[in-house]
Amino acid sequence: MSGWETVNEPLKSQPGSSSRRTVSRTVTLGRVQPQAPALRTIFCNDREANFAHRYKGNSISTTKYNIFTFLPKGLYEQFRRVANLYFLMVSILSATPYSPVHPVTNMVPLSLVLLFSLIKEAFEDWQRFQNDNAINNTLVDVLQAQGWKTLQWRKLQVGDIIRVKQDGFFPADILLLASTNADGVCYIETANLDGETNLKIRKALEKTWDYLTPEKACEFKGEVQCEQPNNSLYTFTGNLVINNQTLPLSPNQILLRVFSECLSSIVSNVVKGCSLKNTDFIVGAVIFTGHETKVMMNSMNVPSKRSTLERRLDKLILALFSTLFSMCLLGAMGSGIFIDRKYFYLGLRQNVEDQFNPSKRFLVIILTMLTLLTLYSTIIPISLYVSIETIKFIQSSQFINKDLNMYHAETNTPASARTSNLNEELGQVEYIFSDKTGTLTRNLMEFFKCSIGGEIYGTGMTEIEKGVTERKGIKVQEVQTSNDSVREKGFNFYDGRLLRGAWRNEPNHDACKEFFRCLAICHTVLPEGDESPAKIKYQAASPDEAALVLAAKNFGFFFYRRTPSMIYVRESHVERMGKTQDTSYEILNVLEFNSTRKRQSVVCRYPDGRLVLYCKGADTVIYERLGSGNDALNKATRDHLEQFGSAGLRTLCLAYRDLAPDLYESWNEKFIKAKSSLRDREKKLDEVAELIEKELILIGATAIEDKLQEGVPSCIQTLSRAGIKFWVLTGDKMETAINIAYACNLLNNEMKQFIISSETDAIREVEERGDQTEIAHFIKEDVRKQLKQSLDEASQYFCARSGPKLGLVIDGKCLTYALDSSLRIMLLTLGLNCASVVCCRVSPLQKAQVTSLVKKGAHKITLSIGDGANDVSMIQAAHIGIGISGLEGMQAVMASDFAIAQFRFLEDLLLVHGRWSYIRLCKVVMYFFYKNLAFTLTQFWFTFNTGFSGQRFYDDWFQSLYNVIFTALPVIIVGLFDKDISPPLSKKYPELYKEGIRNKFFKWRVVAVWAFFSIYQSLVFFYFISAFSSTSRDRSGKMFGLWDVSTMAFTCVVVTINLRLLMMCNSITRWHCISVGGSILVWFMFIFLYSGITTPLDRNENMYWVIYILMSTPSFYVTLLLVPVAALLVDFLYLCVQRWFFPYDYQIIQEMHKDDIHCTGPSGVVGSKQQLIADEERSNEISQLPREVSKHSGFAFDSPGYESFFASQSGKYVPPNAWDVARRASMRHKATPK
């Protein structure tokens, strides 16, 4: 408890602190709705009355454009890109007489690029439109004229009474009025909402139970006063006024519409998920419609992240712009100097336009600038962005999503790239921030040990303990578990003293009894299925809870039935062994679990009238609320808790309190009042709960094992060999966290470890004095001291290569202070030099803060991986967010950029896909840079030979099609298929990944090398062709003119540039050959056609018949052989020398495995055709899988609610997940006080 409070305190005290502001900005999710002061009043079943309010209809639209806005809006979006805008400006400039080129030169590439982008946009929007349509046209029964009438969803209006049948979806947010089930209860499945598959109960208010038939429902004239539409999924405040009686409403009565994106997949029959279950039908009143439903308000516009490579690309483009500018300036100066009347043939004596007027040289320079700007526009690679987008889209949708190595067969979950922006970022990750529970561990909870009345039960040994003992050098003796021990999923416990009723013989059997009862009663689990111990299934909010109830069952306290007010437990008889007796406990109140409370209580009445409050919760919270006395027990249990913690177990304390009836009654009144309050209901409820959850008596503690996920240690080891550093951010205790870190290979004894903890005696002493400012000051000083000391000690290892690796462990409380602006630098310096960092007891906010500390402070690429709602903040704060689409809800996945099923798939995602993607995109970018520069420079050299007049060298069409046709496709092929080494090798040599971290392939040095080759090649092109042109003639001695020479030059450029691509490929598939050959062929086909026809349009140049004359001369062929070779020879030499003397790491690996390439390579596949076919079928299955990500879910017991986290960020208090247990209706309390 204190952990959470103190974490938030300093932030509250300095609301303007910059760190907080930045963090909250990066993690803001969806629109935070300002609380409108006005309440919404809805008249049920009365369309006229509601008409005045003009509520929105129920049709939804998720499209970005409509028919009319498509062009303007779509174009606007496109022109927000600098390159496109630049080309637009240049195109406009081309229409002026200053332009040497026809407008077509710049218009064609621009319009092709725009067309391509717009078609893509239109296609995507069309799909959204189809989905919306399908949803809007789903049918539902609406009450009209005393009968049910089937209408489309979109025709639904606020206040309508509707009927939803079994397995139907809720078309809007509706208020449950009546159900065919007894007690007005209905069951719903919310898998589409939060991924939880368990059924939940919604219960109608008693007053409305009767309005089930159309005849009755017509009579219903209620008035709902409720909050304005907002995005908080788990809260609802409102009142229902019927017959002048005001009844409070809770989320319990509200049925939410499902996400439209889930719906669309449902509509297309991909997901067989339903909403209403085990209920024939329900009747409800529509409260929020269409875009005002909570889910739609919640549909988040996750701000799209841009990859670092793209941001660096911007710099490159900027550099190109400045090159362009200086080229233009140089040329313009030249023209100013050159222009002279002495060139009489230029007709400069009279009627000279400004651009060539020798007496206005300054104007000449300015106008020639414009001329050259349009001429050299090809230096900006206009199709670069489109190409990159296309490549990335295919990479993510075809390669990442369909990779069989990242397909989890058990849960039928493929990897899923939710954005295609960040593929190459995956190849440069240096810091991974990982959640523990559910990410490193399975989140599969098993009851493992317990401590009852100061005695430890349970004989098992966790893997962590085994690891610890092994490290100490002791051989682990495999404990023989007897064959008859009870083993069940969720229950991995053996101790003869407790099982099969043996507990009765224990000295503390009364404590045992309390312990088991607490387990059986204090929970919010729903039983499902047959009421026999073997067949029953428990639906729980978290796997911990289910494990506890399961444990109670195995101890002989079988919870088998729950009604809204009762819990039925089949207890093994207290005295007589083997006999059972069914006992029913009346549940009077449930004080729910949430992240601030970190505990859960139930007030129940025994059949004999005994009133007991059972409480279970985190140790810190429970210990704060224990009554006096029993110190021996408390101390013993505390020791046990520590022992459990160091074994990596999750612990909970159980406690109870006997209540006197009058004390309870007076408290219950307050509770009911709090419950029916309209404002701050949850806060008031918490306050009331505090009043009764005190003076508790400790019973014992439970220990639950959370097993490590498959392959986690080896994956972590591989990734750390790849130079990736791990930060584990967990809410767990320090001991647990350290042990998990040990188990995962994150920490080991060879490492130099620094532990910064707030659990020191000095701090505890100060804390006991209770002065908040003093505590804060003291801890801060202490943290500063510890940090400084660690840093001093660590700094001696920084430079030493062979020194031990460093590890840092810090707890949440210290972190709060260490993140302070004065200490931040120290923390960062220390943390960055550590191979692994473990932060325990951290809040979601701190997770985000730590992530952005490294992201912004160190400018390193960060990746966050997590599975729960509490990881959402850090997933969004990091460069790349990865969600585990496994056991918890969908929120992490919804906020993530990539979703994978298992932690170990990270290896494939980073080392294979990320690395490739990075290398490929670097190549693509560099190639674009090179090909545009080389091409444009030939123009530039020509300018020097034209008296700086800005005469174009190439025909308009050559120039306009150069980027979009003649050199467009091969580079995309390289971006897709280039493959330096095979996936098994990149996992075998994870060190190769470091090349990405160091950004070896996109440095200014690399750019300079490419620029050098561009310059060299352009010089070769221009001067070789000039030399060729000086004497070359056709058979009859006729000389070649400008356009003949330029065609020759362009042919050489196209051939060379395309061949250069082949030289940079690591693997050449037939698609490479087809595209490169095709591009060259297309050029020849184009020029054959183009120079073969005369168009009626005056092209004002003599392209006619040029290529035929050229190709009839042998010198054409000699030149065509010579120029590309001369241009590429130096490149080739560079490649040879580079590989010979300064090889990249991957090149060594290539050489090492040059010979076995065929075994791992695809050609070996032929031999295992059978295998191939099986794999294929799997991949086909994957490709047909729905995009539904999660199957099972539940919140980890100690994971704070996601809603409340975000609300608290925006300074509001919103209660967390309302777990919907059927509670005693508050009305009933009033009616029957006893």
Added chain:
Amino acid sequence: MADMNRERHRTRETAFYLFTQQSLPACKPVLTPGWVITIFLFMGLIFIPVGLITLRASHSVVEIVDRYDTECVPEAFRIDKISYIQDDSIPKNCSRFMKVHKYMKAPIYIYYQLDNYYQNHRRYVKSRSDKQLLHGQKYHDTSSCQPVELNNGQPIVPCGLIAWSLFNDSFTFIRERAELKVNRKNIAWKSDRDHKFGKNVHPFNFQNGTLIGGGKLNPKVPLSDQEDLIVWMRTSALPSFRKLYGRIKEDLDADDVIVVNLMNNYNTYSFGGKKKLVLSTSSWLGGKNDFLGHACVIIGSSSLILAIVFTLLHLKYRRPYGDTSYLPWSRKSLSG
């Protein structure tokens, strides 16, 4: 049939599978020393012969170049050449002697070469109207011909700076008192004559202005037959260029002396351009151009040298390929 379809379907699926799993069949060229040496050797073996053949072709061309712009100005006018060339009253004829140093086989091409003449200047290149050249006065929109578009309110055919600055030096060749026959037909591109210059378009109002740029045209001859104009209007790529003047159909023997009587009309003096007369035979490769041959030989021989260098390197300091000691992480582990 169904089997075939299924087979085709299966093939497509396999291809798609290989695509998504990124295991398309590919060859993976690795630049091993063997490959490097082989490729350089190969290049050397290709380019040296090609270069030698090219050079041979170039050397087989006999070329006589005579710069006449300075020499043809009488001594008295050498200080102010511009006034000489602009003064119509001074006779411009001039005689040059060209000595044939090697046997020249017919046809011998006569070129005039201009240096420092920016025929590729933007203002110059665009100052023409292809439509007018083809359609004559029927085509009115000749704004592109600025500034030589109209004269005395009448359209000029052919309009524009290029036509206006038509080269007008003329040459006659005499060998041993007998005039050599010069064929001035078929010196322009056939595609130009047939498709770009109108058969019924006659020069009109040409060179009638106050400023005379260059040669005049016979108004009786249609543009499609004005080959000098057509040649001139195929603008050159670079400021130094040759244009075909005609062909001599007779062989010239070594030590023949040719007397060239020329009319030095064209003004290159104002901007310091050079005028040259070129007599040249032709080879299969075209004119005399050692550049291509030299370039080929240089590339070929440097490839050979590189091949040798790499071979020596390979023999002497053998770099074991796939040597893990090159890997930084293994290096570190070795040292630590």
